[in-house]
Amino acid sequence: MHVTPTERGGVLPAGGLRPAGYWAEQLRSPVRYQDAVVTAAARGRAVLVEVGPGSGLIGSARQIPEARQTPAVALQPRRGDLLSGLGALWASGVELDWAAVRAGTPAVRAPLPARPFAAERHWLDTPAARDAPAPVAPVPVASAPVADPAADDEDRTVRQIAEIWRSLLGVPTVGADSDFFTLGGESLLFIRMIAQVQRRFGVPVRIAELADAPTPRAIAAHVIGG
Incomplete structure (x- = not known):
């Protein structure tokens, strides 16, 4: 996300270059984080991703009303947290490079057996009305548990x-x-x-x-x- 004094939260075009003096100006100017998040949330099917050891930026983004419905995922460096984050990205509609995710691991794609359905007939041929009703045994009533x-x-x-x-x-x-x-x-x-x-x-x-x-x-x- 590229922010300029005249265009708050503007998007840097693909292959675009930041103007000369951008970083020096950024050090002297306030960070327009909210403007950037609002612009990103307005771009249709957006997903906010924080890459790093913490999740402070994601927490701040969730405080912005325009972004509360936008999926937000924090990718943590620990393997378990990283895989959970990748799963959250996939659930949010992001296409992942699964070959790269599985690189260096023995994981392989395995076909699972389909659920078998036996072709057996289970209809009753004799109307139930012809049979005498069997006596119904009383059902013991369990005592209700005592609330804690x-x-x-x-x-x-x-x-x-x-x-x-x-x-x-x-x-x-x-x-x-x-x-x-x-x-x-x-x-x-x-x-x-x-x-x-x-x-x-x-x-x-x-x-x-x-x-x-x-x-x-x-x-x-x-x-x-x-």
Whole structure:
């Protein structure tokens, strides 16, 4: 994305060159990140991709209303996270070079057997009305399990924390064990999230104790434990 003082968020044409003095001007001027994201989101079937060790740019992009419906994927350097990111790109309609993805691995394409359907007839030839109805044995009624008030309190707290996360991160789904940073959060959003949790439940939350396990379940346990 190429940004100039007269054309905020403009697109650099394929093969185009940046004008002389572009980088020097960029160092002295504010970064027009929002303008660039809005331009990208308006280009039809766009997918925002962040390549690097973090996901702070994706988290910032999700705060921009025009880009909340645009798929955003963070490609992390760890192999498991990288493959998950490639899967998210494929699910968003991006064509991938699978030969390059599988390069150096023994993975091969294997045909799977089709589901067999046996050609057997299962229709009843005798009308059911001719047969006397068989006596129906009484079905034992199992006693209802006793509700656990502590579990209900934890589930309710997890749902409220997940609601705060959806609002901050702009994501549609947050699970009890979802990782805040994997969903696109970054350090400043994490601090804002903790502040909202403290206001919602009226209890102090120590950031240092949750940085290694930033999930709604872990935060809920912290809140319930006081």
